[in-house]
Amino acid sequence: MKIKSFALSVFFILCSSVYAFAGDLTVAVAANVQYTFEELKAEFQKETGIAVKQIIGSSGKFTAQIENGAPFDIFLSADMDYPQTLEKEGLTYNAPKIYAYGTLVLWTMNGVDLSKGIKVLGDPTVGKIAIASPKTAPYGRQAVNAIKYYNLYSKVNKKFVYGESVAQTNQFIMSKAADVGVTAKSIVLAPNMKDQGQWIEIEKAAYEPIAQGVVILKQARKGNLEDAKKFFDFLYSNAAGEIFKKYGYVLPQ
Numbered sequence: 001m002k003i004k005s006f007a008l009s010v011f012f013i014l015c016s017s018v019y020a021f022a023g024d025l026t027v028a029v030a031a032n033v034q035y036t037f038e039e040l041k042a043e044f045q046k047e048t049g050i051a052v053k054q055i056i057g058s059s060g061k062f063t064a065q066i067e068n069g070a071p072f073d074i075f076l077s078a079d080m081d082y083p084q085t086l087e088k089e090g091l092t093y094n095a096p097k098i099y100a101y102g103t104l105v106l107w108t109m110n111g112v113d114l115s116k117g118i119k120v121l122g123d124p125t126v127g128k129i130a131i132a133s134p135k136t137a138p139y140g141r142q143a144v145n146a147i148k149y150y151n152l153y154s155k156v157n158k159k160f161v162y163g164e165s166v167a168q169t170n171q172f173i174m175s176k177a178a179d180v181g182v183t184a185k186s187i188v189l190a191p192n193m194k195d196q197g198q199w200i201e202i203e204k205a206a207y208e209p210i211a212q213g214v215v216i217l218k219q220a221r222k223g224n225l226e227d228a229k230k231f232f233d234f235l236y237s238n239a240a241g242e243i244f245k246k247y248g249y250v251l252p253q
Contacts, residue, residue: 024053025227026071028062030078030212031132031167032102032139032183035190036247037076043243044234050227058165060136066091066217073220073228078102078166079138080213093216093225099235100249102139102210103185104146107170109197110179118146118202121180122155130172130181133162140169142207143182149206173197185248211252 029037034056041052055062055072062075063082067089076099077083083096106118112126121129132140140162147153161178163169166187173181174196188199214235220228234240241251 024051025073025224025231027052027054027074027076027231028066028070028072029054029056029076030059030062031056031137031165032078032186033076033212034167034187035192036186036243036249039243039246040235040240043239044231047234047239048227048230050230052231056165056167058132058136059138060133061164066219071219072217073224074214074216074231076212076214077138078210078212080211081138083213083215086215086217091218093218093220093228094232096213096215097232098211098252099214100212100244100251102212103204103248103250104139104142104182104202104207104210105185105188105199106180106202107173107183107188107197107199108180109174110176112180112198114180114198114200117200118150118206119152121147121159122152126156126179127159128161128172128178129156129159130161130163130169130178130183132166132169132183133164137163137165137169138210138212139166139182139184142210145208146182146202146206189246189248212249 037054059078059082066072066086075083080096086092087096106114112120131143134140134144161172163172166184169181169183170187172178187193216228216232244251
């Protein structure tokens with residue numbers, strides 16, 4: 001009887017653990033929102049008690065994964081194009097909505113003189129320039145647009161080293177594998193990044209507005225839909241808005 005009781009106890013513990021894990025709200029988070037999301041998650045969990053698990057990566061790769069059945073409940077993209085693509089494919093529960101506008105900065109750990117502005121990229125003393133891949137990362141596409149705006153692309157494109165996302169781009173910058181890089185303002189304003197290197201904001205007129213979109217995915221219908229709706233609404237609360245602004249994002253009107 002004792003053996004049976006022990007076996008049953010183990011069984012119920014395992015079932016409870018699986019259920020708790022399965023119940024976690026899983027959010028695919030664009031790399032530029034990485035540090036911001038930590039505060040958003042903490043505030044949301046404090047308000048609701050709902051457990052949240054985040055996966056960090058590039059918006060393009062997330063889109064491909066979602067198309068192939070990845071078990072995400074919500075997708076926080078670095079643009080609106082990817083969520084709108086998923087909506088057209090019938091993979092979303094609701095229509096995508098802008099949650100914030102991102103900002104580009106030039107960041108260096110290598111002592112590059114940023115007083116010259118973005119034109120310093122053409123300086124012969126600047127060897128490698130890190131940007132996110134324009135193929136999969138919206139911040140990479142807008143980095144290219146900004147560089148083209150200043151008529152620098154043909155002069156500097158051979159210097160590019162590509163990160164698959166903003167996160168990998170930041171690694172190139174922080175490790176000094178690149179002399180300078182274009183990244184998100186939300187990264188350099190993160191508490192653990194402040195006072196590391198030097199950065200300047202790139203003029204917003206130089207690139208298209210980086211409208212970042214969020215969408216609830218059909219996957220959420222399998223058990224997390226109500227929690228997903230609560231998190232979606234939370235992103236437009238005053239508390240979330242203050243967190244976004246703290247990290248340099250501009251809120252939608």
